[in-house]
Amino acid sequence: MSRASTAKPAKKTAARRAPAPPARLVVFVATRKGAWIFHSDARRKAWVADGPHFLGHTISHVQLDPRDGRTLLAAAKTGHLGPTIFRSTNLGKTWKEAKQPPAFANPAGGPPARSVDHTFWLTPGHAGERDTWYAGTSPQGLFRSEDGGITWAPLPAVNDDAQFREWMGSAQDGTPDGPKLHSIIVDPRDPQHLLFGMSGGGVHESQDAGRSWSTLIKGMEVVEGMDPATVTFHDPHCVRLCPGQPDRLYQQNHCGIYRLDRPGDTWQRIGRKMPKRVGDVGFPMVVHPRDPDTAWVFPMDAATVWPRTSPDGRPAAYVTRNAGRTWQRQDEGLPETQAWWTVKRQAMTVDAQAAPALYLGTTSGELWIGRDEGARWSLIARHLPEIYAVEVAALA
Amino acid sequence: MNVLIPGALRSYTRQSHVDAAGVTLDALFTDLDRRYPGLRFRVVDEQGLLRPNMRVFVNGIGVRELQHALKPDDDVAVVLALSGG
Numbered sequence: 001m002s003r004a005s006t007a008k009p010a011k012k013t014a015a016r017r018a019p020a021p022p023a024r025l026v027v028f029v030a031t032r033k034g035a036w037i038f039h040s041d042a043r044r045k046a047w048v049a050d051g052p053h054f055l056g057h058t059i060s061h062v063q064l065d066p067r068d069g070r071t072l073l074a075a076a077k078t079g080h081l082g083p084t085i086f087r088s089t090n091l092g093k094t095w096k097e098a099k100q101p102p103a104f105a106n107p108a109g110g111p112p113a114r115s116v117d118h119t120f121w122l123t124p125g126h127a128g129e130r131d132t133w134y135a136g137t138s139p140q141g142l143f144r145s146e147d148g149g150i151t152w153a154p155l156p157a158v159n160d161d162a163q164f165r166e167w168m169g170s171a172q173d174g175t176p177d178g179p180k181l182h183s184i185i186v187d188p189r190d191p192q193h194l195l196f197g198m199s200g201g202g203v204h205e206s207q208d209a210g211r212s213w214s215t216l217i218k219g220m221e222v223v224e225g226m227d228p229a230t231v232t233f234h235d236p237h238c239v240r241l242c243p244g245q246p247d248r249l250y251q252q253n254h255c256g257i258y259r260l261d262r263p264g265d266t267w268q269r270i271g272r273k274m275p276k277r278v279g280d281v282g283f284p285m286v287v288h289p290r291d292p293d294t295a296w297v298f299p300m301d302a303a304t305v306w307p308r309t310s311p312d313g314r315p316a317a318y319v320t321r322n323a324g325r326t327w328q329r330q331d332e333g334l335p336e337t338q339a340w341w342t343v344k345r346q347a348m349t350v351d352a353q354a355a356p357a358l359y360l361g362t363t364s365g366e367l368w369i370g371r372d373e374g375a376r377w378s379l380i381a382r383h384l385p386e387i388y389a390v391e392v393a394a395l396a
Numbered sequence: 397m398n399v400l401i402p403g404a405l406r407s408y409t410r411q412s413h414v415d416a417a418g419v420t421l422d423a424l425f426t427d428l429d430r431r432y433p434g435l436r437f438r439v440v441d442e443q444g445l446l447r448p449n450m451r452v453f454v455n456g457i458g459v460r461e462l463q464h465a466l467k468p469d470d471d472v473a474v475v476l477a478l479s480g481g
Contacts, residue, residue, distance in 0.1 A: 078404060079449060080402075080404055080447070080449040080450060080476045080477070081404055081405070081438035081439070081447070081450075082437055082438045082439065082440075082441060082447050084434065084437065084438065097433075097434045098434075099433070099434070101437060103437070103441075103442035104442055104443075105442075106442070106443060113443045114443075115441035115442055115443050115445065116441075116442070
């Protein structure tokens, strides 16, 4: 049930400096009905499931703190209860609830008050800022914790700013389960340099740790007939910074795939080189841990009524090895036909091993590994609930 | 007063019925949060509104206004409305 892939892993990446083999790999899976943690050794052949954690809770994201290798945060809510953050300091053996989860302020004279529906995105802070975390919420809000996720404070320059609130629009302007603030990026060279995306509402950048912001939308396209100068109309789905070249950003957008090389300020639409029958719309964007010319997307059907399924029911990743000049299909091992799932924006990632493997979670509850940089796909698990997010970490 | 706690909140209280005090529903949830930290925010949002799928009954009468006055011998039931799938 597999066919030959047209893509091969680039030899140049294998020769790049890679970390020493870890003792084990851990994959964190957030789903509509709970969280799972999958454990393996450095060979990544056999996986042991630990879970469910928080069965019945909607878990939008589970993230490991890379600064200590044992603290986990999980963004949770249920069908009835309000949103919260759970925290573990022993890799999920036990959990404790945040004392003060993300919650909007209500400043006098400000825009209309809002309530957090759910925390959608979690990003650990800079390596030099121990215990700092960022969270993005729905409706769109940006929050920071400086105590490892125990208490959270809103960033007023985003959450209570009249211009930002106009760009955020209303619940009518966002994704079906609410508008999202996502893709919170901390520059590994500078903790003051932050970026985030809003669906919808554009890409934004701060050079002063979030006290002031500028838009970063030049070159990004919008839905036909709308004005690209209007920030509200921009819908970045996922933005990633290249660890191997932090001046390079990739973006999967509602209207194409883009690359931006700083200090330039104009996004280049690199998705035009994708096959026309597949298109260049999807949710996730994945960047290589070392090679800034290598990145992956997982296209979805954006024709007519936007089915948001794999095009033609034939799921595949696409990889570029030259910063978007060409793309190759990677589908060996994936279903050849009648597979109508897709992959959400947080549900695809890559590890940092010498021969990196990709990981993706599907809306149908399957967890896949793409060995040799996506050249060969196989199942880690199936029959999970709808998968919202997948993260991977190497532990000593 | 006696407060009936729904199953979804028993990870906080560990029991179905608890004692708590307050002259209003708002004060009652503040007291419940003091006894069971974190409980209030799961039921009442940061703008002081009962969350959409939570229902509260005082002596069998449905109430959504958190300023609703309470008496010491009232029976309060926190109930989950139908939702989800």
